[in-house]
Amino acid sequence: MEPGYPGPERRSKRHHVVYDFAMTTAAARAERRRRIFARDGHRCVYCARVLPEDQLSLDHVEPRRKGGDHSEGNLVTACRACNRAKGGRPAWAYLAAEDDARATFLRYARWIWPRHRRAVEEAARGAANDRHDDPAAGDRRP
Numbered sequence: 001m002e003p004g005y006p007g008p009e010r011r012s013k014r015h016h017v018v019y020d021f022a023m024t025t026a027a028a029r030a031e032r033r034r035r036i037f038a039r040d041g042h043r044c045v046y047c048a049r050v051l052p053e054d055q056l057s058l059d060h061v062e063p064r065r066k067g068g069d070h071s072e073g074n075l076v077t078a079c080r081a082c083n084r085a086k087g088g089r090p091a092w093a094y095l096a097a098e099d100d101a102r103a104t105f106l107r108y109a110r111w112i113w114p115r116h117r118r119a120v121e122e123a124a125r126g127a128a129n130d131r132h133d134d135p136a137a138g139d140r141r142p
Helices: 025-039 080-086 091-095 097-106 114-133
Strands: 009-011 018-020 056-062 075-081
Touching: 018 097, 025 075, 056 080, 075 080, 080 091, 091 097, 091 114, 097 114
Parallel strands: none
Antiparallel strands: 009 018, 056 075
16 A cells, blocks of 8 residues: 555545445445435425435435536425425526425525525515516415
8 A cells, every 4th residue: 555545445634533444335325415414304395394314305406407416505405295296496496386395495404505505585575576566376275
């Protein structure tokens, strides 16, 4: 082994934690998944239901196909039904017309990147203005 090469394990000077740099990609994904579920309290950020891990999924706030990444600021906990309903859309596009889901998302998705939070809030304002400016929509209050 080369001098100075950290090898498969090394101790981080900052956190004093042993990291296994030989960790498989699957193991790293599983660990990130568990960490995000725990961070979000095993709660779907769209409907607020608390569920066991086998009924939850990770959702990309900004989908990968739209330029999103696998960072923890772009990943949230979602139940399968909500993840399916959102589909491949960015969270802001899905939540613009979903008032209850948007309020729940803004309450529980505290760890997302600030730019994602702003996009959801701006889309909501735009949707509210569109409903207000549309005379054909009439009064939508119950």
